[in-house]
Amino acid sequence: MKTYILLGMALLSAHLSFSQTNNAEVFLQIEDRGNFTVYLDNELIGSSKGRFRFYDVDNTSPSLTILQGNRRIFNGRINVRPEQRLVLTYTLRSGLKTIKELKIYRNGQYALNDFDNYTSSYNTGVVPPTIPNGNTGNQFNTLLLLVKKEPFDDGKIKLIQAYTVNSYLSTAQVAILLKNFSQDDKKLFLAKSLAPIISDLQNYYTLKEEFTFLSSKDEFLIFLNDSKSSGRKRGMSATTFEQLKQSVKREAFDDDKTKVIQASIQNSVPSTIQIGELLKLYSFEDKALVCAKMAYNFVSDQQRYFTLKDIFKFRSNQDSLLEFLGQK
Template structure:
């Protein structure tokens, strides 16, 4: 009996240990250096022209981060990552690689879309809702990838709307997002909710080309007419 209890205790401990090390882990790092910067997290490599590096779906809880500048090693360190958390790191020549903050990846069961745009030189924390940025190509590509991963279109709409709450996009970018949807009603819903976040509203009529059925096209044209006050 004692042996059975011991085996059960060992199995429980192993189960708890496994649950604490699995789960999605993300790591974002800012490297304010001039030149060709490449960041490795273990064997995964990312380059960025904006000095902001985003790593998703990291398996290790204690990966090695290596920063290369012009093909020379600038810094190397192991970092501790928490399952279901996004770790924000920064690098400086004086302090090396440091953890700035950790943020939960999920909010009430929904993916918390990244709106991080760097921390150095800014007040730490997420920007207020009054701050609006036009989404650059790298950020838009990430939004497109993250949204497309959602299996259900209603969840995809929520992800996109969360991003557009603080960012502006172009009509062409919205067209690209709408093409990931199969259902016309979902396309129409997203097109309407995204209208206020479109930087070039004069081109918004082009969205009608995404729709197959005449009824949705006419609905959207009526919506545009109402919003433009014509």
């Protein structure tokens, strides 16, 4: 049963990570008994069974942190190789050790079992993620040239939709395309229709800056909030968080800050620390409290969320947050 669960997860990962064919995996076995929490960069996994699995690792030198309860027992960087699974073991006595390095794909298929070995004949039926027709820079430049030549917005939309039948786009590429439209309603229609084929959906909220009218910006953010991905979400990377932080800073009103944060965390899982940094950007504590309550269900480490009470200066807001958490 575990093998079937793994293969289902692998297939889902292949579908969601089509633009990241060189990603690695990091699996960790903790031999000691107890409840442990493990961070790999900003992604968190908790377990009382001692096995921790991280998929889609795109950093070749991620930071690994192991907590026993609230006590940090290990912190350091590890080296991973693209398209390989790094299998580690940890004990309080011996520390961290590498057990195996396994190739994720063999014979053009996902070749691994649920932890530390290959499947029989490597025959899982899960193939490496690929991008149809490659979506190379030259192909996108050809599309962009045709879009610029097309005089009408409806014609531009037809060109782009025809292109995306066999190619994916990044948020940055969509932003470039939207600059060639004259009407906000056409921009909004296109941005919504392209969401399923975006390679970095966690950054898609930034497209709100491409709209002229505030109503269009709000409608786009509402659309993202209502159409969150149903797949496994990744932790919010430092780069993604910094981009979000700068976007929040640019908003003059607290309510708009919350809209941006809510849209962003639909597809990228923040940590409690990251939410705390965002709450410090608010002008009014009551608005920050609303955001804190909204973001609770999205964070990777809910067990630490009570620490956000120190963000608030007023006792009433501290108590309100703790009462909110006590009802969860």
